[in-house]
Amino acid sequence: NAGVTQTPKFQVLKTGQSMTLQCAQDMNHEYMSWYRQDPGMGLRLIHYSVGAGITDQGEVPNGYNVSRSTTEDFPLRLLSAAPSQTSVYFCASSKRDYYGYTFGSGTRLTVV
Amino acid sequence: DQQVKQNSPSLSVQEGRISILNCDYTNSMFDYFLWYKKYPAEGPTFLISISSIKDKNEDGRFTVFLNKSAKHLSLHIVPSQPGDSAVYFCAATDSWGKLQFGAGTQVVVTP
Numbered sequence: 001n002a003g004v005t006q007t008p009k010f011q012v013l014k015t016g017q018s019m020t021l022q023c024a025q026d027m028n029h030e031y032m033s034w035y036r037q038d039p040g041m042g043l044r045l046i047h048y049s050v051g052a053g054i055t056d057q058g059e060v061p062n063g064y065n066v067s068r069s070t071t072e073d074f075p076l077r078l079l080s081a082a083p084s085q086t087s088v089y090f091c092a093s094s095k096r097d098y099y100g101y102t103f104g105s106g107t108r109l110t111v112v
Numbered sequence: 113d114q115q116v117k118q119n120s121p122s123l124s125v126q127e128g129r130i131s132i133l134n135c136d137y138t139n140s141m142f143d144y145f146l147w148y149k150k151y152p153a154e155g156p157t158f159l160i161s162i163s164s165i166k167d168k169n170e171d172g173r174f175t176v177f178l179n180k181s182a183k184h185l186s187l188h189i190v191p192s193q194p195g196d197s198a199v200y201f202c203a204a205t206d207s208w209g210k211l212q213f214g215a216g217t218q219v220v221v222t223p
Contacts, residue, residue, distance in 0.1 A: 031209045042215035050209050090155055101211055103155030
């Protein structure tokens with residue numbers, strides 16, 4: 001029972017590079033979300049999805065893209081990395097109408 | 113514009129005593145509230161939740177209280193144990209499943 005799997009665990013990018021953070025869940029959850037955690041800011045919602053083919057923006061969507069082509073996968077794309085995107089990123093999933101989201105273990109991203 | 117606020121960044125409590133964590137929210141459309149616990153280098157884990165139609169929910173040592181008129185909720189941990197030392201996040205959601213978090217409160221339980 002893998003739960004929510006995030007890859008990679010660590011990544012260093014140069015300013016301007018692009019990359020995709022992967023997130024997969026094997027619990028057949030409808031809802032999936034991406035958060036970033038920064039000191040003193042808590043967890044801020046980047047994008048979320050309530051089902052395959054449906055995504056919406058959260059509090060801090062600029063610089064990030066998402067798509068949800070399957071129930072299992074919800075990748076987060078950084079289009080052109082900036083130092084301000086240095087953070088820890090968490091993916092989470094939940095069943096519809098039950099909001100106890102299950103979180104992955106996170107991706108620590110550093111942009112230099 | 114954070115709609116969920118935890119104004120105490122840290123809390124120190126003696127083992128065996130009560131820990132009280134507070135959370136305020138501004139969005140009246142929130143209808144479900146949750147508390148998460150987070151250890152370093154791990155993802156947050158769900159602790160306890162409460163629906164907006166209730167004012168109290170208990171689960172073992174953890175109790176969450178909701179005051180809708182004041183847009184305020186609190187988490188009580190009784191008795192506090194060393195393993196409770198972690199960051200606690202308050203979160204809220206509306207019926208669309210968009211979960212928003214507060215900034216967190218670092219709890220340290222001392223012997």
